Structures are given as C-alpha cells and as structure tokens.
Amino acid sequence: MKRRKGSSDSLLTKAGGELDDRFKLAGPARVLFNKVFPDHWSFLLGEIALFSFILLLLSGTFLALFFDPSMVEVTYDGAYVPLQGVDMSRAYESTLHLSFEVRGGLFMRQMHHWAALLFMASILVHMLRIFFTGAFRAPRETNWMIGIVMFWLGFFEGFFGYSLPDDGLSGTGLRIMEGMTASIPFIGPWASAALFGGQFPGTTVIPMLYIIHVFIFPLLLLALITVHVALVFIQKHTQWPGPGRTEHNVVGFRMFPNYVMKQVGFMLFIFGVLAAMAGLFQINPIWLFGPYEVSVVSSASQPDFYVMYLDGLIRLFPSWELRIPPYFTLPPVFWPGIVGMGLSVMLPLLYPALERRFTKDRGHHNLLQRPRDNPGRTSLGMMVVVFWIIGVISGGNDVFAEKFHISLNAMTWAGRIGLVVLPIITYYVTYRICLGLQQHDREVLAHGLETGILMRDPNGRFYEVHQPLAEPDEHGHTELEYNGWVVPKKMNRVGALPPQDKGFFKSIEEPSENGASSHEEIESGKH
Amino acid sequence: MAASAKRRRGWRKRLGALARFTGALVIVGGIYSVFSPSLYAQEAEDNAIDSEVVKGQELYDTSCISCHGDDGEGIEGRGPSLIGVGSAAVEFQVNTGRMPMAAQGAQAPASDYPVFTEEEAEWLGAYIEYLGGGSAVPDDLAALVENSDVAEGGELYRVNCSSCHGYAGGGGALSSGAHAPALTGVSDEEIYQAMLTGPQNMPVFADNELTPEQKADIIAYVQYVVNGDKDPGGVFSLGRYGPSTEGLAIFLVGMTALLLTTLWIAGKS
C-alpha cells in the first residue's frame, strides 16, 4: 500500500479543479471511481455483445460511405471478371465495388459481418447465463425484458443487413420473408404489398431496409443498450453466493482502475479476435451468388445462424394447410414462421412474470442461484436449448445430408421426431442430473471429502477416509448446511488453494526476495 | 406402381431400344444424323467393326452385363438401358469411378480409383456408341473453353446448375439420399460429358438446350470460380457453405476464444 507515490501531481490537480469549477464533478466522480463490481467470468458475456456492437457501428459507418441502397438496374463493369456485363441492381454492384475496388473494403465488410454474428452469438450465451442463474428475478425483470427486445432487434437488424446487398442468397431470404408475411391472416397480402411496394421483389424494399438498418434500429439498440447498462449500474450487479456475500452487499473490486482496465483490455481483445477472423475467414462471398433473380437459387441456401432455427422449424413443419373454401387459406408456413416467431418473442419476455406467478416468490434476489439448485428452471432452459439446437441443425439439414451422406428425407424425419422427443428426454435427464449434483453437495457437506485413503477396520472391511469440511462442534458433528456456495469436491480445493506450482514454462515458485512465499502473503492478507 | 404397368414399361423400352438399334444401323445418314453430328464418325466404323468396339464388348460382358443386360438393353430394377447414351456418358461414368457400381444404392458414388483405365473407358464408350449412337464430347473443347465468356457462363450456371451444385460448386443434397456432387477438381471433359448426358439424376443438357459454346462458357465459369480463383476473403473459405459453417465458426472460433479469455480475465491471479 505504500507503493503509490505522494499525491496527484499538480497538473492533474489543476485540471481537476478547473473541471470541478464548471461541472461539480468531485462527488459523482468519486462514487463512480469507487463503485464495487463483482468478479466472475460469466459476468463478461454481455460485454462481448456491447463491444461487438461498438465495432458494428464503426465498421458499418465505413461501409455506408460506399454502399448505395438502390435497386436501379445497372450493368456491371467492375473488377470481378465472372460478373462483367451482368445486369444487376445498384445495391449489388456497389457491394461488389466495395469488396473489390475499395482498399480494405472487403476486410471491413467481413469484419462487419463477423461482428454481427458475434453480437448475436454473445447475446444468446449471455441470455443463457442470466436465465440459468436466475439473474432475471426481481428486481431485474425490466432489464431481462429489455435484453429480449434487443435480441429481436438484433435479429432483424442482422437479417436486414444480410439482405441489403441484394445478392442471390439474401434475395432468397427475402423471398421466404415475403411468403411468411403473406400468410398472416387478413392483413398478410396487404402487409406484403406495403413492405415491397407492390409485388415482390419490387424496387423499394432495399432502400426501406437500409434506413431501418443504418438508422432506426441502431438508434433503438443504442438507446436500449444505454438503459440496459445504466440499469445494471444502478441496480448493482448480481453476485454469486460465497463467503461474506449477502443479498445486501457487493463483494468485488473497484471500478477504477481494476474493472475499467479489464474492460478496456477485453474490448480490445474482442476487436482483435474479430479483426483476425475478418482477415482469415471468408464470410458471405456475395460475388459467388450473383445478383438476385427470382428464378435462380442455390442448394444449401441458409440464413445466418440466428435465423436458422426458424428456417429449420419451417422445414420440419408438416404440410398442414388450413383451407376455408372458397376464400381463405392458412398456409403451413404461418405456424412455425409467424406463430413460432411470436412465441419466441413472447415466452422469454413473459418468463420472469410466469416464474413469479408459479413460485409465488416476490422477494428481491441479488445472489445468483447455481443451476442445480433450481432443477425445474434449469431443465426447462435445457429443453429450450435442445429445441433450438435441433431447429438450427434442421435449418442446415441439407448441408448435413450432403456432407455426411445422410438421406435428406431421413434428416427431416429425424428433426421432426427429435423436436418432439428430445426436449422431453432432456427435461428428465437434466432434472435427474441437478438432483444428483445437489445430493452429492450435501453428502460432501455431511461426511466430508473423499481423500482416496483406504482403511481397513478390525472386521476386515475396507472404507475410505473422509475429510470433514468443518471442525466438530460440541456434539462432535461436522455437518454443514448447504447455502448455495460452491462445495469443494477435491482435497486441493479446500479453502480454494491456488495450484501448488505456478508458472507456464518454468516454475516461478522460488521464494520471493522479501523472504515470504506468495502463498503466505495471500493467507496473511485474509483475516 | 402396378405390376402390369411395370411390365408394360419394360416391354416398351425393349421395343424402343430395338427400333433405335436398327435405326442406327440401317438408316445411316438419315434424318437422325442431322441432329447428331457424331454419327458421321460412326458411319465409317459401321462397315468394319473395329477393334475398339470388340475390346469394349469384352469388357462390357465381364463388368457391366450383370446390371445393364445383353447388348446394353438394361435390366429393370438393376440398371438402365445404355442404348443411345453415347460414349461421353460412358467415359464420364467410368473415368470418375462411378461405374461399375459396387452396390445398388441411391446413387453411384464417384471414386478416386476408377476400375478401368482411360483407354479401357474409351473402348467401352466405343462399344456403347456402336450399339446405339449418342453424343460425344467435341474434339475442339479446349479451343471452345479458351474462347469462352466467363460472365455468360456464370449467368447460365446460376440458371441451370447452381440449384443443385450450389453457387460455389460445393454440391448439394437431393431427395432420399441422392446428392449432386461437388465440382471441385473436375476436368473440362467431365463437366462437358455430365451436361451432355445427364448422368443419374442430373437432367440432360444436350446441344439443343445449351450449345457447345454455352457449355464451354459454363465450364470456363466453373473452372474460374470453383477451381481457379483463390478466395480473396481469407485463408479459410469455410467450405463456401455459407451461413451454416459461418455460424459454426463464430461459436467454435470466436466465441470459444472469448470464453477462454473471460476465464483468464476473471481468474484469480
């Protein structure tokens, strides 16, 4: 503690004084600098989404300088030989121009696309963490709902962005969207005509999607992200239960310097991963797809992965069409496409309220739950995860069929049956696993850890020596009560001892120069 | 399908085959030859059955006859008639290792180790051509491809080929276990032969549908895009499968790297 030198140097003091004279910052800044954040790897998942969003804004701005969202028909005469002389829309042409004739344009386009995928992937993973640990419970239901809304904004933001180049693959996606829109009872055909300015594909949809993609949705996302982060800040982050941690405190480190340095480092790391992926992994090679033409399609036509489960459900849904002769038809795509999407929005949105209703738990919860401690919720969540994964796999079932030489029809049937059966099995299995883990925790708390030492009693029976976790009380009992903490399961985890030997290439365990080993320092620091 | 219909079909096939067979032998240089220039070549060979045909027949009788029947008439349920398919079809099937087929299945798989040499394939082709004419690859294919229009080929490829073989030529799944093969590493001749003869489930693109020049355009496009051009967008093309492998990559590469990083950042030091 004495390492820090003297007081702040005069220049900083002076600048601070000038600022405070004008903005009265000393008090609020102190509160900000000193705010305590809990530390856990799973609390960093939302940050991945936040920082990919920032990169999306940056790279998207670059792309907007060169992209022209126009469906005017032009003849390509750019650098890419196999498309020279081909008629296409200006949107597609400018995307090709951006990819082949703008210095670093392809790199930026790929970075934008990878960042979009990472944005959606990290939202999903973040959402799973929140769900399985019960972090959405009161008082944080609002933030959960904002998160769900942001997921769906991101979903459409991504889909619209993927549609903008007006290439063969994304046009097929729009075509499917048109089919889904037209299936909505009563308003379907009118909604489709409004969306496409008449008959699909028309000439107005790309400009419309463009303004949504670059202005309306980013603005909404930005606003919601601000509220989302502000609420985390105001309500203070949840924490895992553990020694000294209660519902009424936060245990961790300060915002400055520790938290902010880690955040900055993590942000740069995410940017770095995305930049490396953008350079090394080719994504969405639109020049191979050609301009969108209604009579052209490719095998293995998939949407981006976050839309794929919906596409999978559409593939798996049986050919059930409701006809109300002679005037009305309810096409099969309505159920997975419109109803399925509606449920995917509403169920997660309402889940906190539903859980409150069923558990009648109205209290505030600032300590997280280990997934095993709420087997019902965990199993329900795993059910949804399995359902989603089957949907995603089915969304790419033709690629699977082709790559692994499985019959396409067999893939479809496997998906149909799996979609019904596997979630149920998953529920049961997850529930049993949760109970088993709970039981083991309590066994260890009651009898102690397995030591691996075998003893023989006078009767000749072998038994294993257990190391109790607590000192015996006056009755000689060593049972501990379970209180949501992680229970050590191995001898060297008792007291969360660090690994015995440190260093990656060579041991750095040699005695430090001030005489005390690093272990002792830490031990002595605790009281 | 009713058994009688099946029988009727078989009978019809055999009768048709016979008619075409005699037609090819007797009315040489007739109206038929106007549509099929390759028959001019056969005209000369008809007089003296040359040694290639004989050698081809020997091979046929040992390796093909069990499924395709005597004189290539086909056996219902085992192998189609080969009369009129032409030498291009035979050479395509044999040189790509698809024929002879190891076992009946949804589709004959290609093999890197064809049973016959290219020379033997030519003999077989000559024999089948002798049986019923058919189409052949033009001799000046290389020149055609040389003078072709890649962009034109691209347009034709997208209208006619990409629906099964994919925009990037990666192949694709068809119904009930059949699939359209990937176009990576195929030769000009193989593409031409496949278009010309429509092997297995592939539709025929004879010279009426796509002129030899148009076929050459398509070949040039395929060779440019699938086999010629290195992906400009990176070291890894992710198989050019599009969003499915891209989705996999964001989880397996991006997400995994970042999850490990979170473990490191939040780990006790």
Next chain:
Amino acid sequence: MSAHNDSARDEVEPVDLSDPKLTRFEVYKEGLRRDDIEIIHYEPRFPKPGTKTEKRMERIVSGLFLLSGLFATLFVVAYIWWPWEYEGAATWQDPQTWYTPVLGFTLGFSLLFFAVGVLTWAKKLLPVEELVQDRHDGGSSTDDRKIAESTVDTIVEDMGLRRRPFLVKTALLAAAPLGLAAVAPLGALIKDPGDMYTVTGWNADKYNDGNPVGIMMKDGALVRPDMVSAGGQITVYPAIDHGATNQFPTAPVLLIHLREEDAEILRGNLYPMYQDVDALWGNFVAYSKICTHVGCPASLYEQQSQRLLCPCHQSQFNVVDNAAPVFGPATRHLPILPITVNDEGFFEAKSDFLVPPGPAFWNRPSLPEEDEK
C-alpha cells in the same frame, strides 16, 4: 472472511478531513466510507517495490505494448503498400489474394497484443484487492417516498386534474386522433395487392394485347420443341418485355421434356382441369418454377427419380403426378402452364396458370378442382 457483515462498516469512524496529519490513503478511505465501501483485503501485488519478479512483469507488459505498436505499423504499411487490386483468377502465390488476410493478421494481432498487455497490467501489477459495498437494494426511504407523493399530489392539485374532469376528457379525446395522425403518413406505404398474386406474365390480355404469350429463354430466344431433349429441362420465361426479370416473380417456368414412359404416367395422373385444357404438349410439361411453399425456385430436377426439390425447405414434388408435393412442408402442386406449339413451331402459353402460382397467401381462393385427381 465470513466474519464480515454489514454492521462491520458502521464501526468505522468518520475522520476529520481538516486534520493535516491525515495521509493520502486515509483521505481516500474516508471516500470509500462515504460510499459505504469497506476494504476486506488490499495489498500491493509486489510487497517490496522493484523486485526481480515485478521488473520481469513490467518488461512483459511493455514488450506486449511494443509488439502491438509494431503490428499496427505493419498494418498501416500493408494497407498502403501491399498490392490489393483484384486482377482476375489468382492462386495463393499472387500477393493481392493475401491482402485481406494480411490486414486481418496485422490488425488482429496488434489489438490482441495491446489487449493482453492491458489485461496483464490489470491482473499482475494492480494491487490485490477485495472490497465490499453496501447494495442499498429496494425502494427509497419512507421519507423520500412521502415527499415524492406529496409533490406529485401538489402537481395534480395545481393542474386541477381532479377538479376539472372535463378538461382531461377532452384532452384525451383529442389525443386519440392526434396519435392516429402521427402514424397516418405511414399509410403512404399501403398498396392494394390487387391481382399481383393471381396474374402472372403469362396473362395474354394484360401483357400481350390478347395474343398468346410466347415462351423464351433468358436470353430472349424463343423455344422450339427440339431445343429440349428427353430427360432435359430448361428454365423459360414469358416472351414479353422484361419477361425474364424480377418484374415477373411468379412467371418462371421449368419446361421439362419427359421420356415417353414418364410422360405416359403423367398423362394418366393429370388433374381434370389440366386434361380439360390439354395442358401438355407431347411429352413436354411446363411447371411453375416457384415453390408453392414460400416461393423459392423449386428447380432441383431429378430426372431419374422424377422429383423436383426445393432447396430452401426441402419440399419435393412428383414430376409425373402434376408435381404434387410428396415430402416436406409444401401443400400444393406446382401449377402447370398449359402450352402448345404455334404454326411457326415455337412454344406458346395457351393461357395463364389455372391456379395462382407461388406461395399461398391468406386470401388465396381454395379452388376445389385443384385437389381433384
């Protein structure tokens, strides 16, 4: 550590900030106290400054920063001087194909090195610390609530919301149409779908002055029967202005020349409505290429199994049975375009499709005849 609880903090006495003997750290701790924060554990990472291990860690971090700078420089250099322009088909030996990978590699590693540098600094050089802060969960204090309540009541009273109900009602009454007026301009988007789903480019009256619409290939060439050999298929369009463009999204048709035996089966299966108009010509059949599920081109024609597959959702149609769906989510057959050959020997459409092609839509009429065998 478990001894710590919320009450522990109360024992910390406030300090007198005017005391000149206070150290910097004591002043700092007073700030923590005011924010309800207590230090559980706080000590420098390296108790003795300037040890070998500390120096080593510093060297590592600065090394990472320098590497980052080096890679950033490489990025800028590559961005400017590496050949980048696309020059036609290229192999991995051509430098311009490496432009994007080089950019990604240099920028990526520059960012990663800087990130690892910052993170190492935070993890290995910052003091080891653990603090506990009061959460103050739940609502405001009773006093605050009471004051807020009174404030709101005063506002309501001042405006007279309770005393002047008529004002409130008229305001609400006016607000409803005003809200409507705000969204009304969106009505500019509304268009009557009209006949866009039911009339295609094959409609002679609408697009060809009542003359039968010819059949052309994409390049505009009119189609003759000899242009499609048995077992072959081509994609054809109405021979009208822009007939092959996206202006006619439901017009593309797959013209298939069936083998004799397959055509025979199809003729046996043909729906009455197609028999009535004699929809086939010889062994030629023209199916709408637009899938009846959601509209992708169902164009994977398997000439042996006689199936048409749609690559988007794997609907499969039986070519020798009116292209009726046999697998997947599609519910309707692909409509047949009735065709014939005119005096000049070219194909032409006898009429538009008998049933609307393309995906179903809500007000699609369900005609009984299309289900008849």
